[in-house]
Amino acid sequence: MDYEEFADEKCQSLMQIQEEFREKFGIDRYELWHYDAELELLRLYNDDQDQLFLKYIPIGTFSLKSETWMWSWYNEYAAEPSKENLLVIKDFGIKNDYHKLVEGTFSADEFDCWEFAAICFDKLDGIGVYRLTTEKLHSYLLVNKILEDDAVEVIKYRQQKVNCEAHGYSRDAFVCQHLNLEQSKGFEEAFDTYRGMQLDEDDDFQAWCSECEKVRLQSDGWNDESEEFAKIKLICEDCYFELKSFNSK
Ligand SMILES: [Zn+2]
Ligand SMILES: [Zn+2]
Known part of the structure; x- marks a missing residue:
């Protein structure tokens, strides 16, 4: 299978799951977000009572200015320990000769980014994908768990x-x-x-x-x-x- 075909297939299946994920957890209901890279915790919230804590693996970032993608394993500023998990994707890319999964950073478009997210979703354990957007950057996070209020990460975050x-x-x-x-x-x-x-x-x-x-x-x-x-x-x-x-x- 060539890369385009492969990526397209994964993208299709992610899109279906994404919808369920967003609906089930009311993801779009929250107006604010904040994340803690060291805890790999994403907090979606409206206020201190109305919030959701998610555990994530960073997939990579898309720079809107330079229109380049960067895998998190390549990004020295990414503080999340789990970025190393993404090396599985790189290995998979090497085996199949899929360059976009092997190079650390390169020109890309938004469509590419969702394909990368979909491939990670397929290869690593996830329940959905969340995209953080700022003026300059889109960060793609693979969400792998909804955290309960008494999870260690949430307690640490609250401290x-x-x-x-x-x-x-x-x-x-x-x-x-x-x-x-x-x-x-x-x-x-x-x-x-x-x-x-x-x-x-x-x-x-x-x-x-x-x-x-x-x-x-x-x-x-x-x-x-x-x-x-x-x-x-x-x-x-x-x-x-x-x-x-x-x-x-
Ligand atoms: Zn400071
Ligand atoms: Zn002093």
């Missing part, structure tokens, strides 16, 4: 509180007013941290600059004086680790 403009929802982190990404100012932490680490219930990511550390030591720890100097502020976990890698230099 994340900050809604950062750059990074979306993430856990709280606290830093002094002086830390920025322009000039390295040292990075003192309450305890050693790494991105994504588990925290005890009463622990937070906390960091301050070398100047704050001096004041803190002079005033025997955190008190009114050192806190006034530091003016600790709330930021997101991702911002925290950007500051950490910049200011630790």
Whole structure:
């Protein structure tokens, strides 16, 4: 079977399933979405009560500007661990000499994208496909599970509180007013941290600059004086680790 024939067949069968999927779970009812790449969790919602949590595998993205497709396994910025699952598709492409399944990125159109989604749906366990659309990018996600409210991923997601403009929802982190990404100012932490680490219930990511550390030591720890100097502020976990890698230099 040549690629076009193969892809067309898969596309046909996806289209039928898609309709059921959207109807059954009321997918189109939700106006807002948010996803957490590390948890591979997609949240569709109208408000905090009216929402649906889905588990997904990232298929790939279509850039509207350059009109190119990129498979998620090829995308170094895709943080989802399950992007590796897509290598099955690549292997399948190699065996059958289907170039579009083998190359990481290339010119494509929207029709191609749905074919890729359909092939992934067929080869990997899925219950439907969701397309996230922004001005510049369409991201195709293979949904493989509807998550219950007590699923580990949902609980973790809920523990994340900050809604950062750059990074979306993430856990709280606290830093002094002086830390920025322009000039390295040292990075003192309450305890050693790494991105994504588990925290005890009463622990937070906390960091301050070398100047704050001096004041803190002079005033025997955190008190009114050192806190006034530091003016600790709330930021997101991702911002925290950007500051950490910049200011630790
Ligand atoms: Zn400081
Ligand atoms: Zn952030």
